[in-house]
Amino acid sequence: MRFIMALYQPDHYRVLGVPVGADARRLKEAYHRLSRVYHPDLRGGSRLATERFQRIAAAYSELSDASLREIYDRKLVLMDPLRMVDDPRAERALDRIDGIVGRLRRRPKALPGRPRGRDLRVTCEVPLAVAALGGSWHVMVDYETTCATCDGVGTVQPDRNPGCHVCMGEGHLKVGVRRQRQVCGFCGGRGEVLLAPCDTCDGSGRVQDRREVAFNVPARLGAAATLRVRGAGEMAPRGGIPGDVIVATHIAKHPLLEPRGDDLICQLPLSWSEATCGCTRDVPTLAGLQRLRVPAGSWSGRELRVPQQGLLRRDQHRGDLRYVIMVDVPDAISEADGAALRSLESQLGMARFARRARYETQLDAVAAADRHDRAGERVRVAGREGDDSPPAEAADEAGRADVSPMPKGRAS
Numbered sequence: 001m002r003f004i005m006a007l008y009q010p011d012h013y014r015v016l017g018v019p020v021g022a023d024a025r026r027l028k029e030a031y032h033r034l035s036r037v038y039h040p041d042l043r044g045g046s047r048l049a050t051e052r053f054q055r056i057a058a059a060y061s062e063l064s065d066a067s068l069r070e071i072y073d074r075k076l077v078l079m080d081p082l083r084m085v086d087d088p089r090a091e092r093a094l095d096r097i098d099g100i101v102g103r104l105r106r107r108p109k110a111l112p113g114r115p116r117g118r119d120l121r122v123t124c125e126v127p128l129a130v131a132a133l134g135g136s137w138h139v140m141v142d143y144e145t146t147c148a149t150c151d152g153v154g155t156v157q158p159d160r161n162p163g164c165h166v167c168m169g170e171g172h173l174k175v176g177v178r179r180q181r182q183v184c185g186f187c188g189g190r191g192e193v194l195l196a197p198c199d200t201c202d203g204s205g206r207v208q209d210r211r212e213v214a215f216n217v218p219a220r221l222g223a224a225a226t227l228r229v230r231g232a233g234e235m236a237p238r239g240g241i242p243g244d245v246i247v248a249t250h251i252a253k254h255p256l257l258e259p260r261g262d263d264l265i266c267q268l269p270l271s272w273s274e275a276t277c278g279c280t281r282d283v284p285t286l287a288g289l290q291r292l293r294v295p296a297g298s299w300s301g302r303e304l305r306v307p308q309q310g311l312l313r314r315d316q317h318r319g320d321l322r323y324v325i326m327v328d329v330p331d332a333i334s335e336a337d338g339a340a341l342r343s344l345e346s347q348l349g350m351a352r353f354a355r356r357a358r359y360e361t362q363l364d365a366v367a368a369a370d371r372h373d374r375a376g377e378r379v380r381v382a383g384r385e386g387d388d389s390p391p392a393e394a395a396d397e398a399g400r401a402d403v404s405p406m407p408k409g410r411a412s
């Protein structure tokens with residue numbers, strides 16, 4: 001509607017409600033009469049009244065100046081020659097022809113049936129647990145509904161809205177040589193000029209509403225699926241069938257559980273003592289928080305597997321939930337604490353660190369083989385020449401790991 005109104009080229013004579021040949025006195029009369037209806041001061045500054053008054057004033061100022069009126073009339077002849085004739089009989093004859101042509105051209109009526117409301121499209125993030133196992137979820141949907149204040153009419157004071165004098169209350173005009181119907185730009189097609197619009201909907205007769213719509217999520221929901229909630233869409237006018245709500249779903253990223261195939265992985269950071277002595281920790285599952293018993297001697301990388309707690313598989317069985325132990329260490333500790341730790345370690349003896357001890361043994365074997373193969377040659381560990389990528393150790397977020405040639409000891 002706004003778009004049509006923007007295109008509307010005011011026909012000054014119609015805006016003033018006078019015939020094309022009207023003399024100066026008649027123009028003046030019309031202008032004064034309409035000013036009393038639309039003057040913003042009399043309409044409490046109504047936006048619509050102001051706009052309409054400006055059109056009327058513009059039309060009058062152009063038509064009341066003889067030379068401007070002559071130029072305007074010439075343009076009007078080009079635009080709409082029949083307007084210049086302004087003979088009601090000619091218009092009536094054209095209307096009759098229009099009617100006959102219209103009847104011949106009329107398309108078959110739409111299939112009988114009740115009107116259907118619009119479908120509404122929304123997007124929704126579904127939590128991982130609901131997406132994996134199925135269940136009920138909900139989404140907020142914005143509706144456009146009939147304004148309850150004015151019952152969709154657009155005003156609660158119908159007698160304060162004058163009938164449109166431009167289209168004579170028809171809501172449309174016939175323009176051009178082919179007498180095409182055009183929505184009346186002065187009243188926006190209402191047939192009356194809305195000088196007292198409804199406060200709630202500003203005259204549109206429609207308001208926005210927001211409602212929660214629940215829907216069922218099937219188990220094993222795909223990463224991006226579309227679900228249709230029948231009858232939850234916009235209501236049809238005059239008691240028709242409501243439309244649907246079409247929900248485009250995305251699976252919300254879980255902060256701790258990461259799907260991998262049918263399994264779920266959770267990194268579980270433990271302190272030294274927790275990893276060494278064992279502990280009980282709260283852990284996330286698809287069914288909420290649960291307590292997990294971590295056995296003593298849980299090294300970094302050890303996986304604790306809870307069977308049948310992962311994602312639902314096609315065969316209705318479920319994958320596993322895997323907690324991967326990660327031993328966390330302080331960023332920095334004091335010298336005294338470091339000394340205490342080292343003393344504790346030497347007290348235990350390095351042999352108690354089974355995986356470290358195994359590594360040492362294997363490293364000795366590697367060193368021995370190297371010594372044998374390339375006696376006298378310096379062992380290069382730092383990667384190929386010209387290769388800038390970090391050698392051996394993967395770089396972590398703190399930066400590159402460094403490997404330097406062995407000074408003495410093992411290799412000798």
Ligand SMILES: [Zn+2]
Nearest residue numbers: 147150198201
């Ligand atoms: Zn309203």
Ligand SMILES: [Zn+2]
Nearest residue numbers: 164167184187
């Ligand atoms: Zn109108």
